[in-house]
Amino acid sequence: MGHGSFGRTRLRGSGCALAMLAALAACSPQTQAEASADKGPAAAGTAAAGNHPISGLRVVPLTVTSGDERIGFKVEVADTPESQARGLMFRTELGDFEGMIFPYGGVTAQSFWMKNTPLPLDIIFIGPDRRISNIAAMAEPYSLESVYSVGPVLGVLELRGGRAQELGIEPGDLVEW
Secondary structure, three states: OOOOOOOEEEOOOHHHHHHHHHHHHOOOOOOHHHHHHOOOOOOOOOOOOEEOOOOOOEEEEEEEEEOOEEEEEEEEEOOOHHHHHHOOOOOOOOOOOEEEEEEOOOOOOOEEOOOOOOOOEEEEEEOOOOEEEEEEEEEOOOOOOOEEOOOOOOEEEEEEOOHHHHHOOOOOOEEEO
């Protein structure tokens, strides 16, 4: 899959970073649940990229800011009980800069399992401050064992297993969608 504007970007100078964040924040997509629950600053993003050809879910840009690097992804939004229950079950491929985001209200802890999921995944828990609280790296395919957030989450990001380590994504990094 072509990366387009997605992937790693290094920001130099605070002026560049602030200008990019201000421009991106103006068109941040949010689900209805996020709009009512999010009391913080608007998330950075760009216009929705359409619907995913397999899941039919809406695809939006998501960025992880780690130090002075911004890593861009195109993620499917699982924002209904049905899409959250299905997640990435039965999927056999996930691109380098693709994933799925599960938005929540930021008030409760969450747990995930890998039932019917043939791909190993990095399950990234995002706290109410939009920073990564913990990562369940390389979750085992088909496992019924739950992995847990360390506290309440605003969202959970699933990436192909091993990508978080490959890209240097770690707890404390900022996630915006």
